[in-house]
Every structure is written in C-alpha cells, then in structure tokens.
Amino acid sequence: MLPTRMFKAFATLAAVFQSVVLGFQPGADYGQYRTSNLYNCSGSFPTSNLTAKNSVDTLPQIQPLSPSGWEQWEFVMHGTFPIVLRWSHGDQSKGHSAAADGKIDVIILGVNGTNVQTTVVGKLSYSENDVKEIWIGGNSLKWDNASTWYNITLSVDGYSLVVDNYSAMRDTFHPNVGYYNGRLSSVGGPGLYGSVPATRGQISGYLLTPDNQNITLDGLGILKHTFSEQALPVYVNKYSSAVIWGYSTTFYDTHVFYHIEELNGTVHEAAYLGRAIAGSVVKSDFQSTWATYAVTDDTNLYKLVIDASKETINTSLPGCASTNNISYTFNVTADSVIGQFTDLGGGRTTYYTLNGTTLAPYGGVIVNGTASGAYVVYEAPTK
Numbered sequence: 298m299l300p301t302r303m304f305k306a307f308a309t310l311a312a313v314f315q316s317v318v319l320g321f322q323p324g325a326d327y328g329q330y331r332t333s334n335l336y337n338c339s340g341s342f343p344t345s346n347l348t349a350k351n352s353v354d355t356l357p358q359i360q361p362l363s364p365s366g367w368e369q370w371e372f373v374m375h376g377t378f379p380i381v382l383r384w385s386h387g388d389q390s391k392g393h394s395a396a397a398d399g400k401i402d403v404i405i406l407g408v409n410g411t412n413v414q415t416t417v418v419g420k421l422s423y424s425e426n427d428v429k430e431i432w433i434g435g436n437s438l439k440w441d442n443a444s445t446w447y448n449i450t451l452s453v454d455g456y457s458l459v460v461d462n463y464s465a466m467r468d469t470f471h472p473n474v475g476y477y478n479g480r481l482s483s484v485g486g487p488g489l490y491g492s493v494p495a496t497r498g499q500i501s502g503y504l505l506t507p508d509n510q511n512i513t514l515d516g517l518g519i520l521k522h523t524f525s526e527q528a529l530p531v532y533v534n535k536y537s538s539a540v541i542w543g544y545s546t547t548f549y550d551t552h553v554f555y556h557i558e559e560l561n562g563t564v565h566e567a568a569y570l571g572r573a574i575a576g577s578v579v580k581s582d583f584q585s586t587w588a589t590y591a592v593t594d595d596t597n598l599y600k601l602v603i604d605a606s607k608e609t610i611n612t613s614l615p616g617c618a619s620t621n622n623i624s625y626t627f628n629v630t631a632d633s634v635i636g637q638f639t640d641l642g643g644g645r646t647t648y649y650t651l652n653g654t655t656l657a658p659y660g661g662v663i664v665n666g667t668a669s670g671a672y673v674v675y676e677a678p679t680k
Contacts, residue, residue: 322356334592338619361399366387373673389644390643420433468586494522498520554566612627623663627655
C-alpha cells in the first residue's frame with residue numbers, strides 16, 4: 298500500500314479538493330499548495346517554488362507494492378544518436394496494473410545503420426540515500442542529493458550504455474494546476490503529477506556495441522517524471538510535452554511545455570523557460586543560469602499553437618521593460634519519428650525530433666537562433 302504520511306501544511310485543504318490523495322515521498326514537493334508562479338523576465342530572481350531542485354521528487358512516488366498506479370521516468374537525448382529510455386512501473390493505460398512490474402523501453406537510432414528498439418522487464422527497486430538510485434532488471438538510474446548529475450547504466454541485447462547527464466540549468470520545473478505543486482490535471486479528479494528534474498542536461502558517456510565498438514556520446518538530454526494512482530483513459534484523453542533547446546553565440550535558452558487534454562474537454566498548459574550565458578569553452582560550465590518563466594494555465598504569459606496537420610509548434614512568451622518588450626518565440630517542426638511505444642492497455646506514446654528557429658531578446662535587441670528538441674505525444678486507447 299502507499300505510505301499514508303502527508304504534508305501537514307496542506308493535508309486539510311488537499312482533502313477537500315482532491316478525491317485521490319497520493320502518498321508522496323516524505324520531503325517531496327508534490328501536492329504542496331503554492332501560489333507563486335515564476336515570471337521575472339529579466340532573470341533577477343534565479344529560482345522559485347516551481348524551479349527549486351529537490352532530489353526526493355525524482356524517487357518513486359507510487360510505491361512498488363501498491364496494487365494500482367503507474368509511474369514513468371523519460372530520458373530523451375539529442376546528439377550522437379536520438380535516444381529514448383522510458384523507465385516505468387505499472388501501466389498508464391491499464392487500470393489495476395501492478396506497480397512493481399517494471400520495464401525500460403529503449404530506442405537508439407542509427408547505430409552503424411541499426412535502429413535498436415527493445416524492452417527490459419524486471420521488478421523495480423530503489424535506494425533513497427544521499428546518492429539516490431532506481432533499478433530495473435539490474436539497470437540503474439541514479440542521481441546525487443544536489444540533483445546535479447543523473448547517471449544511467451543499461452545493458453540490453455548486447456549493447457552497454459553509460460550516460461552521464463549534467464543538469465546544466467541547475468533548476469527543475471514543476472507544473473502547478475490549481476497551484477498544487479507538480480499537478481498536471483484538474484483539481485477534484487484523479488491526480489496526474491509530474492516534474493522535469495533536468496531541463497537541459499549536457500551529455501557525456503559511451504555506447505558499447507555487440508561487436509565491441511566503443512562510441513563516445515555527446516549531446517543534450519531531458520529527464521521527465523510522471524505518475525498517477527489511476528490509469529489515464531479514466532480522465533485524460535491525450536497529453537503532450539516538448540523540450541526545445543535554443544542556440545545562439547552568446548546564450549542558450551531551454552523551453553519546456555506540457556499540454557493536457559482531459560476527457561471532459563478541459564485543457565491545461567504549463568511552460569518553463571530558462572537561460573544560460575556562455576562562459577568557459579567547457580560547455581557544461583556556464584557563466585550564469587536562471588529561470589525566466591514557470592507558469593501554468595496563464596494565457597497572458599504563454600501562447601502555444603500545435604498544428605498536427607502541418608506538424609508545427611509555435612510558442613511565445615512576452616518580454617518586459619528590461620528586454621525592450623521583446624518577446625521569446627520558438628517555431629519548430631516535428632521532422633521525424635524517433636519511435637513509438639504501445640502500453641498493455643492500448644495507449645500509444647510517440648516521440649518526435651524537433652528542429653526550427655527561435656527569436657529572443659539579448660542586450661535589448663532581437664537575436665536569431667536555431668532550435669532543436671523532442672516532442673512526446675500520448676493518446677489514450679480507442680474505446
């Protein structure tokens with residue numbers, strides 16, 4: 298069963314509004330009632346309630362012995378190879394799936410002309426010491442107490458993968474529907490929760506192939522964490538999320554969004570924007586970083602247009618006096634499919650590469666940049 302310990306600060310209030318109460322890990326930020334969205338535009342305040350790091354948030358919030366519920370940790374890499382590693386237990390499309398049934402869905406494209414797509418199955422276990430770790434079938438996802446490094450070791454089908462993911466932005470993102478930290482679905486219904494522990498990870502590591510070729514890895518990565526006590530088809534018809542990494546000669550922008558479509562027609566949107574200033578020639582060391590936006594369900598601050606027929610995504614966030622009122626815009630296209638997974642319950646998750654352009658303020662003028670990233674779409678099974 299799930300732990301019953303809840304945060305005293307919001308227990309009474311949450312009981313009124315939330316029909317399903319999750320037993321979050323002691324010390325986790327999920328479910329806390331916080332009204333302070335982050336919008337500083339100039340970056341004068343580096344963190345907020347929604348961007349502060351908390352290593353406990355990445356631990357399993359659905360306990361392995363729970364009779365229901367599901368949870369996912371999605372790692373996506375853009376660089377040497379497109380890589381998707383979806384760690385999970387339970388099934389997001391099937392009710393009453395045992396949470397202890399863990400698996401890792403794996404996609405690695407273009408390895409010497411070979412596309413690797415496979416699944417590792419095993420029981421999930423974890424450690425919550427200073428170095429926190431999740432295991433499935435002997436494979437490991439671990440991170441330090443400062444949430445700076447997220448390291449993955451994986452062996453599957455003769456391939457050995459080691460990924461060191463340095464959280465270059467030094468913050469996280471927690472959507473907060475109804476001002477409940479981490480909440481992605483409407484208050485009063487089943488709780489879909491999530492966060493982005495690493496929004497812009499600088500990747501190093503290697504891939505050892507079955508013929509003993511050692512390939513060095515380089516690129517950018519994102520780590521997302523999502524969970525619920527109930528299967529999605531009960532209350533969510535479709536949800537999507539994306540990371541868009543912008544590049545220029547002097548700064549790097551990172552934009553993350555969620556778009557949730559509930560069964561009753563309600564839509565929720567959440568967005569994050571962070572900036573890093575280039576400093577050293579060592580790309581993992583930035584002169585400075587800060588969060589600029591972390592907002593949920595605020596159409597004054599965030600505009601998102603997804604055109605499925607044209608496979609385009611256009612987003613914008615307004616500027617302010619310190620940016621000469623120049624806004625931030627990202628215009629990208631879903632160029633190709635990285636891969637697709639189908640849940641036991643019939644739900645389908647598709648991963649796309651993104652490429653395009655960005656316009657952003659810097660030094661009081663508009664700066665052009667290129668953009669790349671990944672787009673993920675979940676669709677509930679047809680009834």
